[in-house]
Amino acid sequence: MSQGSNFVDYVKICCRSGHGGAGSSHLHRDILTSKGGPDGGDGGRGGHVIVKGNAQLWTLLHLKFRKHVIAGDGDSGGSSLRSGKTGRDEILEVPLGTIAKNAETGEVLFEISTDGETKILAKGGRGGQGNWHFKTATQQTPRYSQPGEEGEEDWNILELKLLADVGLVGFPNAGKSTLLSVVSAAKPEIADYAFTTLVPNLGIVAYRNNKSFVMADIPGIIEGASQGKGLGIRFLRHIERNSVLLFMVPADTNRTIKEEYNILLKELNEYNPELMHKPRVLAITKADMLDQELQQEMEKEVPADIPYVFISSVAQKNIVELKDLLWKEINK
Structure with a gap:
């Protein structure tokens, strides 16, 4: 379910x-x-521009090229108290x-959060009252x-924030896309250089007993992303909606695990301190290159307050354990 370049999360429309x-x-x-006496009918209401939730849609792509949305005008009232016809509503499904x-x-x-929910984005003008409303004893x-x-x-902006259960947080190269391709049917582009993931990828992760949860690979945040450096800021907002954050630190990092984790945490805190309250899980990736002794050494560096697991997406090491850990956190 990789969205590729069709993943549109922002449109501006008039x-x-x-x-x-x-x-x-x-007059009759x-x-x-x-x-x-007077028998002029009322004018019809102008059409609204309405936004409607649709659970089958994942992106705003279908609105990308609609710069102007114009609803219909109401018709004038007629004789014999006939009201004018209501203008045509324009409905934007999102x-x-x-x-x-x-x-x-x-x-x-x-914000639209449920299927079929409707909200008026631009309200149609009210129809004018016909002259029979103004009849009095003296007139x-x-x-x-x-x-x-x-x-x-x-001009309005429609902006999509991903609704996912697990958001992947890590620097470029931390192995996020690889993990997503292993645990779900998503096919993200994968390469060993920074910023392969330029659009968020959503993957549905199958779990035991036909259960599943949604995982979002959010493009790598780099130091300074919260100041708008690189692609950071535009994607950080996707993390706001996740219920669990999975921090990913590669075993071959040139910092300690704790240092790298703290930098990621600092980025999140600067962007939005509320994110600090979300449950977190730590995955140390690329662990297939570690022997038992080295792994035990590295475990001493792991921050104390976070559940963690050493994984290798390529070697499928501890992937089931990771899913168990995430499922437990999602359903706390």
Whole structure:
């Protein structure tokens, strides 16, 4: 389920809702009535621009090339108290976890988190009232009605945050893509150089008794990512939604395990201190190159407060143990 370059997690669109239709100022006339009272109907409401959650969607790709979304205008009211037709609503279907913001102020308008949930992004203008609303005892035949309200027009941003159970955190080269390709059906591009993963990869990890959980490989954060260096900041936001963070430190790191872990932790803390409250698991990767003695030496360097496991994705070493550990943390 690798998204490749089709993984679109950010779109900016101009949304225009419909104008309301004008009310009618018609006076009733027929063969028997030459001077009847007001019977002008109300104008129809303008169409809304609506955002709707769809659990079958994973990306915002289908909206990438829609720069303008324009809902229909309401029709004017007619005679005999006939109301105008409501304008056509424009419905934008989005994956769960999509956040809508105002593009200028950056204000978060709402978040879509359940299938079928709908929220109005741009509200259609109200239709004007027909002249019969304005009839009084002293004014029997008002010859005026309300115009319809204008619709709204604004640039909005739709942004997707991944909903995953486990987020992989580690420097480029820590073996995150390799692990994902081994434990799930995802096919991330894998190579031994920094920043192979330029888009988040989602993988569904099969667990015992037909259970499963979702793992997201978030592009490697580098020192300084929280300041917006490299690709960091754009991807760090994907980690906000994960329920468990899996820290990955390669056994061949030139720092100690504790040093590397602390740097990753510092990056997360600078980006968003709330992430520090999420449960964490540590995997020391590329452990197939360690003999028993070396592994015991390295275990002394592991931080005290975190469950850990030495793994090798290539040699399938301790992968089942890792899944057990993650499952336990997810369901705590």
